[in-house]
Amino acid sequence: MVMKGSQIVDVSMTPGENSGYISPVVGIEHGVQVEYDRRNHLIYWVESKDEEGENCTIWSTPYGGGNKTLVLGIDSGIVGSPSTIAFDWLGRNLFIGNRIAGNLEVVKIDSKIKHRAIILANDGNKTSVARPKAICLDPTDGKLYWTDEGGFGVPPKIGKVNMDGSNPIILVEDIERPDAITIDIDTKTIYFSTSFPPLIGKIDVNGNKRATILSEANYISAPKAIAVMGGRLFYLDPAYEKLVQVALPAGSNPRAILENEPDLKTFTIYKKRTLGEHPCLQANGGCEQICIPAEGRSRTCACGIGYKKNDIGCSPYRTFAVVSQLDMTRGYSLKDSAEAMVPITGPGHHILHVDVHFAENWIYWVEFNRGLYWK
Numbered sequence: 231m232v233m234k235g236s237q238i239v240d241v242s243m244t245p246g247e248n249s250g251y252i253s254p255v256v257g258i259e260h261g262v263q264v265e266y267d268r269r270n271h272l273i274y275w276v277e278s279k280d281e282e283g284e285n286c287t288i289w290s291t292p293y294g295g296g297n298k299t300l301v302l303g304i305d306s307g308i309v310g311s312p313s314t315i316a317f318d319w320l321g322r323n324l325f326i327g328n329r330i331a332g333n334l335e336v337v338k339i340d341s342k343i344k345h346r347a348i349i350l351a352n353d354g355n356k357t358s359v360a361r362p363k364a365i366c367l368d369p370t371d372g373k374l375y376w377t378d379e380g381g382f383g384v385p386p387k388i389g390k391v392n393m394d395g396s397n398p399i400i401l402v403e404d405i406e407r408p409d410a411i412t413i414d415i416d417t418k419t420i421y422f423s424t425s426f427p428p429l430i431g432k433i434d435v436n437g438n439k440r441a442t443i444l445s446e447a448n449y450i451s452a453p454k455a456i457a458v459m460g461g462r463l464f465y466l467d468p469a470y471e472k473l474v475q476v477a478l479p480a481g482s483n484p485r486a487i488l489e490n491e492p493d494l495k496t497f498t499i500y501k502k503r504t505l506g507e508h509p510c511l512q513a514n515g516g517c518e519q520i521c522i523p524a525e526g527r528s529r530t531c532a533c534g535i536g537y538k539k540n541d542i543g544c545s546p547y548r549t550f551a552v553v554s555q556l557d558m559t560r561g562y563s564l565k566d567s568a569e570a571m572v573p574i575t576g577p578g579h580h581i582l583h584v585d586v587h588f589a590e591n592w593i594y595w596v597e598f599n600r601g602l603y604w605k
Contacts, residue, residue: 231500232466232496233258233261233264233275233496233497234492234493236258237256237258238255238258238261238275239252240252240500242487243462243475243499252293253293253294253295255275255291255298260278260280261277261278261495262286262313262314262496263314263364263496264497265316265324265498266498266500267290268319269319271293272290272291272292272293273290274289274301274317275290276288276312276315286313287300287302288302288312288326289301301324301337301339302326302337309558310330310331311329312328313327313328313329313330313363314327314329314363314365316374318336318367318523319369319503319505320508320511320523321515321521321522321523322338322340322510322514322521323336323520325393327359328362329379331351332351332352332359332381332382333349333350334348334349334350334351334359334362334391336393336520338519345533345534345535345537346535346572347520347534348395348569349374349391349394349532350398352382352383354383355383355384356383356384356400357399358384359376359378359384359398360379360381360382360383361378361379362376362377364376364377365377365411366420368413368415368418368435370504370508371523371525372392372393372522372525373435375390375413375420375435376388376389377408379408385400386405386406386407387403387408388405388411390437392524393522393523393524394524401435402433402440408422408424409423409425409453409454410422410423410454411423411456412456412458413435413458414458418434418435419432419433419434419435420432421456421458423453424453425452427445428445428450428451429443429444429453430442430443430445430450430456430463432479443463443478450467450470451467452467452470453465454466454468454494454495455496455497457498462475462476462478463475463476463478463481466496468495471490471491472486472488472490472494473494474487506527507527508529510522510529515531517529517532517543518531519531519532519534519543520534531543535571536569536571538563538568547563547571550562550563550570550571552571552593554595556579556581556582557575557579557581558573558575558581559573559593559595560573574593579597580598581596581598582595584596
């Protein structure tokens with residue numbers, strides 16, 4: 231699935247073969263990334279308001295064509311905006327990297343209420359997250375890997391964390407401008423790219439056995455997206471207007487799938503994903519809200535923003551501080567500073583004063599630039 235210009239199209243990975251397995255998705259403004267849900271036959275993509283790729287929204291549409299659905303927008307209660315996504319086909323979740331808020335989040339896609347939780351945020355430690363550039367998942371082992379541009383006390387790096395946000399570690403720290411990342415689940419090999427210097431490299435899932443596969447000597451300039459399948463590495467280079475496959479492990483025998491193709495954005499490989507037996511595939515793993523894959527094909531239950539875990543499931547916060555931050559209003563637990571309510575967000579807010587009607591569960595606020603009271 232290739233995003234180019236304002237559309238998403240399918241392209242055969244074998245040069246010369248026909249495409250046409252999905253209906254082209256058109257009318258995409260400043261596309262950033264594309265993903266898919268094979269079971270529900272949906273394409274997901276991240277779309278920006280401008281070329282900077284900062285103020286983004288997530289959309290979906292069926293493979294065979296149909297209406298576009300806004301999955302997460304700027305008025306959905308999300309703080310910041312999504313910049314990169316990865317689909318968890320075992321837990322049925324969408325994982326999100328948020329460069330503005332500096333966090334990693336998970337959203338339960340299949341439920342009527344799309345419960346969302348922050349799994350990792352910038353807490354000032356080097357192992358936390360600052361500006362995630364790209365993420366990839368290994369749900370069979372409960373792991374998330376990401377490239378991070380760094381900032382706010384976090385170095386540019388390749389990081390690894392359990393999908394529930396526990397045990398974050400640094401795999402690679404001596405790296406400049408990390409960009410794309412993908413994983414070969416069968417061989418447990420991480421492939422990554424950097425934009426300066428332009429290269430594609432690999433490590434194992436513990437950060438060892440680092441090696442360079444392709445560099446400027448191989449005529450790459452901006453390896454913006456990468457993927458791997460069947461002993462082949464695929465990369466998209468918009469500077470050279472091409473999508474290329476090479477043989478692994480050495481990066482030999484390059485073959486162009488697309489060339490002289492302007493305005494290439496990104497791509498992903500549509501393929502069968504490893505399922506097998508997993509508790510999250512049966513009745514949501516017994517979890518009330520979010521089932522997150524963990525090590526050894528086990529699972530962890532998580533609660534969405536506004537809820538806390540108890541002995542049997544999730545319960546809403548009953549007491550918390552409601553704080554106006556001008557462009558949004560948030561609720562914080564008085565015990566651990568956790569997000570105790572879905573934030574009030576969206577464009578154009580200038581919130582001056584807030585109050586709460588506890589008995590009726592209503593929040594009231596005054597908008598300075600609208601001259602109105604809201605609830």
